[in-house]
Amino acid sequence: MEPRLHIVTLGVADLERSYQFYHHGLGFPTTRKPESGIIFFQTGGACLALYPADKLAEDVAPDFPSARSRFSGVTLAYVARSKDEVRDILALAARIGGKLEKPAQDLFWGGYGGYFSDPDGHLWEVAYSDAWKFQPDGALVIE
Amino acid sequence: MEPRLHIVTLGVADLERSYQFYHHGLGFPTTRKPESGIIFFQTGGACLALYPADKLAEDVAPDFPSARSRFSGVTLAYVARSKDEVRDILALAARIGGKLEKPAQDLFWGGYGGYFSDPDGHLWEVAYSDAWKFQPDGALVIE
Numbered sequence: 001m002e003p004r005l006h007i008v009t010l011g012v013a014d015l016e017r018s019y020q021f022y023h024h025g026l027g028f029p030t031t032r033k034p035e036s037g038i039i040f041f042q043t044g045g046a047c048l049a050l051y052p053a054d055k056l057a058e059d060v061a062p063d064f065p066s067a068r069s070r071f072s073g074v075t076l077a078y079v080a081r082s083k084d085e086v087r088d089i090l091a092l093a094a095r096i097g098g099k100l101e102k103p104a105q106d107l108f109w110g111g112y113g114g115y116f117s118d119p120d121g122h123l124w125e126v127a128y129s130d131a132w133k134f135q136p137d138g139a140l141v142i143e
Numbered sequence: 144m145e146p147r148l149h150i151v152t153l154g155v156a157d158l159e160r161s162y163q164f165y166h167h168g169l170g171f172p173t174t175r176k177p178e179s180g181i182i183f184f185q186t187g188g189a190c191l192a193l194y195p196a197d198k199l200a201e202d203v204a205p206d207f208p209s210a211r212s213r214f215s216g217v218t219l220a221y222v223a224r225s226k227d228e229v230r231d232i233l234a235l236a237a238r239i240g241g242k243l244e245k246p247a248q249d250l251f252w253g254g255y256g257g258y259f260s261d262p263d264g265h266l267w268e269v270a271y272s273d274a275w276k277f278q279p280d281g282a283l284v285i286e
Contacts, residue, residue, distance in 0.1 A: 001169050001170055001221065001228075001232050001235070002187070002281060003169075003170065003171045003172055003184060003185065003186050003187065004186050004187040004188075004221065004281055004282075005151060005186040005187070005189050005191050005219055005220075005221070006220050006221055006222040006282070006283050007219070007220035007222070007268075007283070008148060008151055008189075008217065008218075008219055008220075009217065009218045009219075009220065009268075010216065010217055011214075011216035011217065011218075026144050026146075027144055027146065028146045029146055030285075031286060040285045040286075041146060041285070042146065042285040043146050043147050043148040043189075044145070044146065044147040044148070044188055044189075045147075045187060045188010045189050045280070045282050046148050046151075046186075046187075046188050046189035046282070047282075047283055047285050048148050049220075053216050056216070056218060057214050059218075059258075059268075060214075060218070060244050060245055060258050060266055060268075061244055061245050061258070064213075064214060064244070065212070065213050065214050066214055067212050067214065068212050068214055068215065068216045069208070069210055069211050069212040070207075070208050071154075071200050071203075071207060071208050071209055071210065071211055072211065072215040072216050072217055073153065073154035073196050073199070073211045073215050073263065073264075073265070074151065074152065074153055074154065074215055074217040074265065075151075075152045075154075075199060075202075075203070076148055076150070076151055076152075077148075077149050077150035077151075077152065077192075078144065078147065078148070078149055079149045079150070085144075089144050092144070101203050101204055101207070102203055102204050115202075115203050115204070120216065121216075122216070122217065123203055125150075125152075125202075125203075137188070138145060138147055139147075139149070139188050139189070139190075140149050140150070140190055142173075142183045142184070142185040142190050143174060143183075
């Protein structure tokens with residue numbers, strides 16, 4: 001197995017609403033439309049996909065429960081280039097139908113950031129730290 | 144906001160157990176040890192992180208519920224290079240403490256694959272399709 005995460009799929013209640021949020025709201029590029037039944041975004045090395053949550057559960061197994069708690073146990077993180085970008089993205093997310101879960105603030109590990117949730121409650125951390133270094137293609141340097 | 148997903152963090156009940164599963168079991172490289180409190184794996188363009196689930200919920204907000212349902216509403220996907228690799232990875236995952244959720248099989252969209260869950264129930268699809276193309280660095284071509 002290569003050390004690679006190819007696709008992260010978020011189960012959503014309303015594909016049109018989530019498409020609006022991610023594509024028109026956050027600006028994630030895609031050639032797909034909600035009519036295609038699934039949306040793929042190329043997100044720099046990994047792919048973010050949106051798929052109806054009930055179908056996603058069914059894709060795992062026919063009898064797999066589709067009920068979800070508020071906490072998924074999974075968070076997605078976007079590492080911003082500045083504190084201003086952190087604040088801008090959190091404000092943008094709240095404006096387009098997301099929810100501000102944690103206002104931008106100094107963090108215990110030395111960074112600065114906050115959380116928003118998307119229309120289905122999927123959690124995104126938006127953080128900045130001058131300790132994070134980027135690769136030329138924009139990916140993080142992980143040490 | 145750049146279209147980028149930098150980090151996917153999985154909340155885990157036992158960091159040592161999950162470290163064993165991902166690092167020694169699946170072979171994901173990292174320089175971190177469970178003692179550091181968080182594990183980062185460089186997974187080709189995105190970073191996969193492991194962090195105690197209760198602390199992850201608390202990181203969102205002090206009163207954020209940490210209880211989780213069986214279905215997180217999020218799946219991670221690994222795109223294999225062959226049907227054999229699909230079968231090998233599912234068998235490996237089951238051998239090292241994961242659970243086979245869906246045996247390898249022909250899929251409705253033309254691919255071949257199955258699902259395993261990690262020790263905390265996080266869902267991984269392992270799939271192959273000759274319709275998927277890879278970029279030179281190993282990432283998927285998303286159209």
